[in-house]
Amino acid sequence: GIQVEQSPPDLILQEGANSTLRCNFSDSVNNLQWFHQNPWGQLINLFYIPSGTKQNGRLSATTVATERYSLLYISSSQTTDSGVYFCAVSNFGNEKLTFGTGTRLTIIP
Amino acid sequence: NAGVTQTPKFQVLKTGQSMTLQCAQDMNHEYMSWYRQDPGMGLRLIHYSVGAGITDQGEVPNGYNVSRSTTEDFPLRLLSAAPSQTSVYFCASRSYSWNTEAFFGQGTRLTVV
Numbered sequence: 001g002i003q004v005e006q007s008p009p010d011l012i013l014q015e016g017a018n019s020t021l022r023c024n025f026s027d028s029v030n031n032l033q034w035f036h037q038n039p040w041g042q043l044i045n046l047f048y049i050p051s052g053t054k055q056n057g058r059l060s061a062t063t064v065a066t067e068r069y070s071l072l073y074i075s076s077s078q079t080t081d082s083g084v085y086f087c088a089v090s091n092f093g094n095e096k097l098t099f100g101t102g103t104r105l106t107i108i109p
Numbered sequence: 110n111a112g113v114t115q116t117p118k119f120q121v122l123k124t125g126q127s128m129t130l131q132c133a134q135d136m137n138h139e140y141m142s143w144y145r146q147d148p149g150m151g152l153r154l155i156h157y158s159v160g161a162g163i164t165d166q167g168e169v170p171n172g173y174n175v176s177r178s179t180t181e182d183f184p185l186r187l188l189s190a191a192p193s194q195t196s197v198y199f200c201a202s203r204s205y206s207w208n209t210e211a212f213f214g215q216g217t218r219l220t221v222v
Contacts, residue, residue: 004151033210041197041216048210086151088211095140095159096167097201097211099151 002027002091006100013077014108021072021103023087031090031097032063034072038083046072046085077107111135115200115214122190122221130185130217132200138212139205141183145169145196146216152199158183159205190221 003026013019025032034046047054047061049070054061058078063070074081084102116131134141142157144167154167158177172194174186183202187194197218203211 031210035213041218043199043213043216045210045212088152095157095205096142096154097152099144099153101149101151 001094001096002029002089002098004087004089004098004100006085006087006103008103009101010104010106012106012108015077015079017077017107019074019077019105021074021085021087021105023070023072023089023100025068025070025087025089027068027091029065029068029089029091031088032070033088033097034061034070035086035088036081036083037086037102043086074105077105079107079109081105082107113200113202113212113214115198115217117217118215119218120220122187122219124190124192124221126190127186127188128190130187130198130200130219132183132185132214133181134183134200134202134212135181136202136204136212137180138202139180141177141200141202142167142211143173143175143183143185144199144201146199147196155185155198187219190219192221195219195221 005024036044051065060073088097088099113134143155144152156175158164200214201211
């Protein structure tokens with residue numbers, strides 16, 4: 001099955017800093033999503049982005065499908081950005097979403 | 110619009126007990142699935158359904174049963190709980206189309222003692 005790798009596994013930043021999270025995947029995909037799991041355990045949809053670039057406030061994401069990677073950018077980090085960020089993908093003919101192991105982001109005031 | 114609703118939020122079971130985790134969605138999505146999340150890991154697929162009356166196994170199906178009698182509901186049954194089933198369980202739904210996003214419930218934290 002498709003493999004998903006996320007980097008870095010952990011990231012500690014000061015409030016106000018910018019960050020880039022990476023997701024590499026091993027096969028062509030028709031679905032790629034970024035999620036934020038907050039400290040209460042809820043999975044929050046950030047982006048549905050199988051290709052191209054999207055922006056939502058301080059967050060933006062880019063997926064280069066031909067090179068099999070996606071990037072999540074967080075600018076001007078706030079303490080509420082803390083949590084684990086997951087990338088999940090599925091490919092053609094397979095409805096299953098495969099998750100990476102996540103990037104744990106800690107924002108220090 | 111409630112989205113995906115899971116009940117209960119927390120549950121403690123004794124080894125050998127049975128229980129059903131409930132999942133309901135109000136978006137008329139065809140595809141529903143159950144995942145478990147263990148510490149330090151991403152989510153792993155337990156079972157999924159592409160429509161009423163149709164279910165299939167994911168990557169970690171042992172010890173779990175599912176059924177799909179309606180489009181809205183997709184319960185997950187633990188017939189004889191084991192400590193290895195201590196985990197956080199998430200239900201998800203999406204439209205049965207190649208290019209739609211999945212939505213997750215708020216999770217059920219299950220502890221088996």
